[in-house]
Amino acid sequence: MNGLGVLLLKEWREMVRSFKLLWIPLVFIFFGILEPITNYYLPEIMKTVGNLPEGAEFTWPELQGKDIFVSLSGQYQFIGILMIVLAFMGTIAGERKSGTATLLYVRPLSFTSYFFSKWLVINAVLVASVWLGFSANWYYVHILYDAVEPKQALAFIMTYSLWIVFATTTVLMFSAWLPTGGTAFAGIFLLVFYPFIDTTIGAYWKVSPWKLPTYASDWFDPTLDRSHLWMSGGVTLLLIVLFIVFGIWMSKRNAAKTTV
């Protein structure tokens, strides 16, 4: 792969100098901390500012540490994925439109290296951010609630990380294929809205990458059958490979569309 090292350095510099390396992990950590704190203090907050009539009482469910830990993935599913789409939709399409890609495309560039350099750096930052977010969450859950079994937590985060890699690969593939606007539309539909559809009408099928975040929580119940989780993981891996291959092909095919 021609020039992978130099392209990796370029992508890394962009991450650092555009401050994505700072604010993306911070957003994930922020939500990681916010979730247990909000849940823990919610009854008191409601008591203080709720302005409830005298005698009215709320019954709060008895939450365990693992419930709070898993609920963070719900936050990440909307805000986190939306952030991924918006932050990376122009990764390839934007370079083509602005013309910055032109001076790369006229060189003996390997489009495999070009796509991979972006894929590797973006995933490294996002997966690290997810791990940092869940680690912060795990720590606060440990302080405020009961401890979450580390092995189960690790398995959960690893499964969720696979979903994140799938999401970034999808966004990158669309960015190689479509203009920035099209990437935003397709990415938001497939990664933010489609999971709701999959949850609503997806009772008829059990194997789907969109079910991975839900299946990830199965790790906390050792009695559950995990065959669907493994199969969904396999399908997700397969789709990631296919999307990468398609993304590389589209990067090359659309190189002629770069602004000269």
Place this chain on the structure above:
Amino acid sequence: MTLLHVDRLTKQFGNALAVDALSFELKEHTATALIGPNGAGKTTTLSMLAGLLSATDGSIKFQKSDRRDVRSLIGFLPQAPKFYPWLSALEFTEMAARISGMEARHAKQEAKKTLEFVGMAEAMTKKTATFSGGMKQRLGLAQAIVHKPKLLLLDEPVAALDPVGRRQVMTLLKEIQQQTTILYSTHILNDAEEMTDQLLFLRQGKLVEQGTLDGVREKYAEPKIVIEFDQIEGARLFKESAPWSMTIEGRKAWLDLSDQAVHMNDIFSSLSAKTYNVRKVERQTASLEEIFMKVVLDS
């Protein structure tokens, strides 16, 4: 020796024929100007040569290529080069060198030397986001030549620059021409007159004329003698008494030399025979701009 052989190169976008069976050759260490109005197919031609666009038909042959990917032998500068704003000039030029196949240990050194050559020694560590148009053009030139290409393709290299920037870049290009072959598009005809061994005139994707500057000049020269008198009366009297057909415009008389046998000696004899009070006698040939109008717009 021929470096590049282009044969019946064609590019079609839908029903529009952007480049129509274009054939030409580039000799080593020459500068060739691709001249034509907007929409003539200059940028499309350069994009195909640079490997950005695939040709619909025809062929491009690099004579000295023993490698599969000829892009490492080409340097390309678009009309308005765009850079990653978060990279410095040195980082960008080094990256360009390395992607073009230069070893890492040489790339930084070569990038520094090239940036110094284009006059960016002071600015090489600054981010490109802060650069003026002239600086971007010079950086564009640096990234195009850092890997020592055999062929340098320049799309309107000075069109967006002010006169000072234009002069600086043209001076650099003349220096670069000593080491490489240059093909550049332009509609600034002064530049073409300044640095060219061959002219290619394009109109609606077709090559309508080609040749050396002298050859084209000779073909379309329409040499004229302009005599400027002190008084309008002098011009009128000269027309009445001289045997040649001429045009009078105020105090000036224009003799077209292309369609009549007129010798300078005869003109001077005729002028000295009477007292006309001549202010100036000048021989004029068609400027490249006039040739451009004739070849490109009238053809």
